[in-house]
Amino acid sequence: MKTIQSMSYKPESIKGGYTDRILRLDVSSYAVSIQELPPEFKEKYIGGRGYALKLIWDETTKDTRYDSPENVLVMAGGPLCCEPRFPGAGKFIIGTISPLTDTFIDSNIGGHFSSLLKLCGFDALAISGISEKEVVLIVDGDKGTLEIAEAPPYGETVDGGALSYGEALMREFNGGASDENVALVTTGIGALHARFGIVNSLFYDKRRERVRSKQAGRGGTGTVMRREGVRAVIVRSSSERIGANHPIDDAGVKQAGSSLKKVVSQMDRQQLRLSNWGTPVLIEYMDKYHLLPVNNYQYGSHSDARAIFADVFLNRYFEKKLPDGCYFGCNLACAKSGENVTLQHGSRAGARVGVDGPEYETAGAVTCMGIFDPQFIMEFNWYCDEYGLDTISMGVSASFLMECAQRGYLTKEDTGYELKWGDVEAAHRLIEETAFGRGIGRVCGDGVHRAKKWVAERHAARTGEPIETILDELEKFAMETKGLEFSMYISKESLAQQGGYGFALKGPQHDEAWLIFIDQVHKEIPTFEAKAQALKWFPMIRTWFNAVGLCKLPWIDVRHPEAAKTDNPAQNQPTLAYYIQYLNATVGSKKSLQDVLKDSERLHLLQKLINLRNGKGTRKSDRIPLRAMGPAFINEYESRAEYYSDWLKERLNGAELPADAKERHDLLIKLRQEAFEKLCDTVYKEKGFTPDAIPLPETIAKFGLLDEKVKSLLAAYGVMEK
Secondary structure, rough: OEEEEEOOOOOOOOOOOEEEEEEEEEEEOOEEEEEEEHHHHHHHOOOHHHHHHHHHHHOOOOOEEEEOOOOEEEOOOOOOOOOOOOEEEEEEEEEOOOOOOOOOEEEEEEOHHHHHHHHHOEEEEEEEOOOOOOOEEEEEEEOOOOEEEEEOHHHHHOOOOOOHHHHHHHHHOOOOOOOOOOEEEOOHHHHOOOOOEEEEEEEEOOOOOOOEEOOOOOOHHHHHHHHHHHEEEEOOOOOOOOOOOOOOHHHHHHHHHHHHHHHHHHHHHHOHHHHHHHHOOHHHHHOOOOOOOOOOOOOOOOOOHHHHHHHHHHHHHHHOOOOOOOOOOOOOOOOOOEEEEOOOOOOOOOOEEEOOOOHHHHHHHEEEEEEOHHHHHHHHHHHHHOOOEEEEHHHHHHHHHHHHHOOOOOOOOHHHHOOOOOHHHHHHHHHHHHHHHHOOOOHHOOHHHHHHHHHHHHHHHHHHOOOOHHHHHHHHHOOEEEEHHHHHHHOOOHHHHHHHHHHHHOOOOOOOOOOHHHHHHHHOOHHHHHHHHHHHHHHHHHHHHHHHHOOOOOHHOOOOOOHHOOHHHOOOHHHHHHHHHHHHHHHHHOOHHHHHHHHHHHHHHHHHHHHHOOHHHHHHOOOOHHHHHHHHHHHHHHOOHHHHHHHHHHHOOOOOOOHHHHHHHHHHHHHHHHHHHHHHHHHHHHEOOOOOEEEOOHHHOOOOOHHHHHHHHHHHHOOOOO
């Protein structure tokens, strides 16, 4: 690699989980600098999502777009990442202005990168500017050097993607060897052509003797990184990881980690068994409870779903003898991998590869296209990772186009070939075209929000129908809100999850409010009031996980045996007590759960302010497609006609149902829409917002955010005087 810029530095030691340093890279001038943070910065913004929010609030404007030079791409863990003695401590976020939503997005990701970055002396990395050539940033804590180099071409791997390129880069950097003390993030060819390009986090697994990957999939973080001209970031440190956070109370950290590991080892085997099955275990639950997104969320279950249940992947693809996990010390170990999978389709057919996954979301994205083939799920997983495409946005965008073809809005002339449910060959072709920006793949790569307009224009030109009329119909089944595609849970029968998707500040991603399981499976929030309260509480605690650098699964998916004895079992507060103990022991604080929720609410409000500034923060932006609230078309209604009739009878207090199925469908939709609007009113009031979803000045003031900049923003929305 040809060096462009290089400097020496002294890695700052970690104390109480922090280094109080951010590494800054401006690729327009190839300037590398170190930003020293005042002590109060971490108190107010915590880490992870909080650091990203603060930098983007300060350094971007309402006019900043994903490809603006001033846009900032932030990679940040938090005070609690890095420690193998506590489960799930390998997480970090990548935050930026999204190519899909034009506002703040962050994506949660695992691997070793953030821990090694911290060991190199930095709490976060912030990249801005646009380089004229593709570059690699090298952060070498062992040598004490920061280097910008020209990105090597590696021949054909440039046309491949993140996995091939990253592995070649790791070998070159490390003298031909792979090493657990080296990690990197990189992007693929899809990030050059699609708005939902991902960042891959690569690390060496010595038990498997290969490089593995995790992904920051949502919102186009990889597209931003590639647009900046950054092909990869490499970090290296051989420092000891156990105790590396230099906690204030080491014994407290050890005790908290031991307690949580004990609960995980005892209870996971009695509950979801994620350590055996991984997240594909959710496929069976989603199918059973009509929550699986079949054919673009039209149907919640399918007779062929058994072909992709978790045991199929375990018996056919996963290596049972090897423990899994995306970071040291996590005994939940749910990050499953397939070894020596022979690809049967696409440009790399015949190759034997390792597949990191699938996660449930990836499998759900494939059922969204009407496909129930486990081999295709593995290949879809690998190709999307290799090319650098988000499996969720890829699946939902492809499914939208398939339904447009089903309903006559697209023809074969528009697409170049038939797009239909269950067609593996067509799906493979669409992945390739999306990754390389060819044919209908150019439309697919722009995401559902922008594809709607393209489809409407094509159909209007052919039929003469008004574009607005066509858009009204397309919006019924265009599964996006705020520009982001829905994650893989049908919310038709869950008012709580409808709110979770609608109110999610980044767009309909379960990361902020995964309420579908406690609502539809456990049925723990049966009343309207309970759902509204959950929509205030759960986003706060989940925001905290993204700020401190921890995985949520040991909390949300492994129920503590004492949780059932509490007033609200779904909150799993006995386990949360271990997290609070870990926080206090690490940073030396004396925070309660309420203190943590208050810290999170500050970050949540800051993100809300960015949305308002960027035009995505009002009630209008929280509205969801008709299909997210109920059956958008009569075929969906009739597929569960008896269920919907019973649902209507319960709410009509003995009144006679309309005889006509269409009238019953119309009545159901009316009631569902009214319920959602009532939910908006209730939750906004609970959060201290106006009926138009704008925070009241007194709400902002409680968290120390009401400065002149915020006052001006609220005044523009008529909430306070200028």
